[in-house]
Amino acid sequence: MTAPTVPTITLNNGIEMPQLGFGVFQVPDAETTAAVSAALEAGYRSIDTAAIYGNEAGVGRAIAQSGIPRDELFVTSKLWIDSLDYDSAMRGYEASLERLGLETLDLFLIHWPAPASESYLDAWRALTQLAADGRVRAVGVSNFLPAHLDRLAEASDLVPAVNQVELHPALQNRETAEANRRLGIATEAWSPLAQGAVLGDESVIAIAERHGKTPAQVVLRWHLQQGRIVIPKSVTPARIAANLDVFDFELAEAELSAIDGLDRDGRTGPHPAEFNG
Template sequence: MMTLNDGRQMPQMGLGVWQMPEDETAVAVGHALQAGYRLIDGAKLYGNEEGLGQAVRDADIPREDIFVTSKLWNDEQGRDAARRGFDATMDRLGLDYLDLYLIHWPVPAQDLYVETWKVLIELREEGRVKSIGVANFQEPHLTRLIGETGVTPVLNQIELHPAFAQAQMRAVHDRMGIATQSWAPLGRGADFDSDAVAGIAARLGVDPAQVIIAWHLAHGLSVIPKSQNPERQKRNLAALELRLSDADIAAIDALDHDNRTGPDPETFSG
C-alpha cells in the first residue's frame, strides 16, 4: 500500500482498463478482483466505465476495499462542464463515490485546468470523491495548481517505462509530495527482449513483464498494467513478491533514452 498526501492509502499495483472493449470489461475486472487486485484504473475516455462499475458492484468484496479511479476528459474541463462530466461518470459506474478522480490532461491551450481543479476540490469536500489528482501534468502545471488553490494533487499519472523513466518528473513529485503512477508501464513490450530485462527474467525464472513491473515497484511507483487474460493478470500481480537487486535496477535504469510514445502534455488537446 502507498500512503497519499491526504493520509489515505492506495494499493501500489492495480489493473488498467484502457482499450478494453465495453462488453468484456466487467468479466476482465471481475477476474482481476478475484485474483487479488484492489485498484482499478478507469477513465471516461476508455468508454468502459459501465463494465468497470458492474464488476465492482457484483464483486463479493466490500466496496471500501476496492480503490476505483476515473478521469475527467479534456472536453469536460471548466466549471460547469466538469460537474456534468463527473455526474455522467458516476452514472455510468453506478457507484456512490469515487476513490480517486483525475484531470486526464492539462490541455494548456484551453487554460481551464485550474478552474477544473477547483471543481475537484469541491467534489472532495462534498464527499463524492475521496482523493483528487491529475494525469500527464508537467512541473509548471503542478506549480500553478498548487499556487492558485493551495491544494496539492495526491498523484500524477504519467507515461513511464524503462525507455522513458521520467527521472526529472519523479524528482518533482518527490519534492512536492505527489505519488507517481505509471501508465504504459511495460512500454508496450519494447524492452522485453533487451539484454537487461531478458537476462534478469531468465536468471530469476520469471517473464519480462514481471521484471519491469518489479522495477516500477522498486522505485516506489504505482503501476497499472493492463491485461484481460486471467493468467497474465495473476503473473503480473505476482511481481509484487519479486525482488530485484540494485544491479538489476541499475541495468534497467540504463535503458532510458527519453522515448516518449504517447502525446506531449504541453500540446495535446485530444
C-alpha cells in the same frame, strides 16, 4: 493459490492506495467486464478507468457482479478535456459515477491539462470542492508536466495526491517524477510495460532468468521498488494473474540500475493528445 497482499502507498492526504492496480486503457467496454472480473478474482483491488476510455460501465458491471464490499476496492476515474470548466467538471464527476454505478470514487483525476489554455485550473477548483465535500476520497491529475504542477501550486492550496504519467524503462519521465517528489505527489505509471516494447531487451530477459520470473514481472518489480504506483493492463487471465505475482522476489541495486539505463526518452504508445484527433 492465495492472492498476494498488495502494499499500499500513503497519499498526501493520508489515504492509502494499493501500489499495484489494474488498468483498462484501450479495452473495449464489451471486453472490460470480463477483464476486470478476472483481475478482481486474481486479487486486484484497485481499478483505473476514465471517461474517455468508454468502458466505465463495463468496470461497474464487474464490480457489481464481484460481491466484493465497496470499502475493499479503490476505484479511479478521470475527467476528459471536454469538461474542464467548473460546472462541466462537476457534471463529469456525476456522469462517471452513474456509468460506474457507484456513489463515490476513491480517486478522481484531471486526465490531461489541455495546456493551450489554463482551463484545468477551473476543473481543479471543482475537484477541490468535491474533495472538501467528501464526495471523493482523493483528487489528482494525469499527464501534467512540472510547469502545470507549479501553476496549480500557485493557484490552489490543495496539492494533487497523484500525477499519473507515462513511465516505463524506455521513458522514465525523470523531470516530472522529480517534480512530483518535490511537491509530495505520488507518481503513478500508465503503460508501465511500454506496451511490451521493452520486454525483449537482453538485460531485462537476463534479470528475469536469474529470478525465475517473466520480463514483465521484472519491470513491474522495478517500478514498485522505486516507489511508484503501477496499473498494468491485460485482457488475458493468465497475464492478469502473473502481473500481480511480483511480491516474492527483489531486484538487486545493480539490476535496478541496469533497467534505469534503458531510458531512451521516447514514447512507445499513443500519447494522450492523440485521443481527440
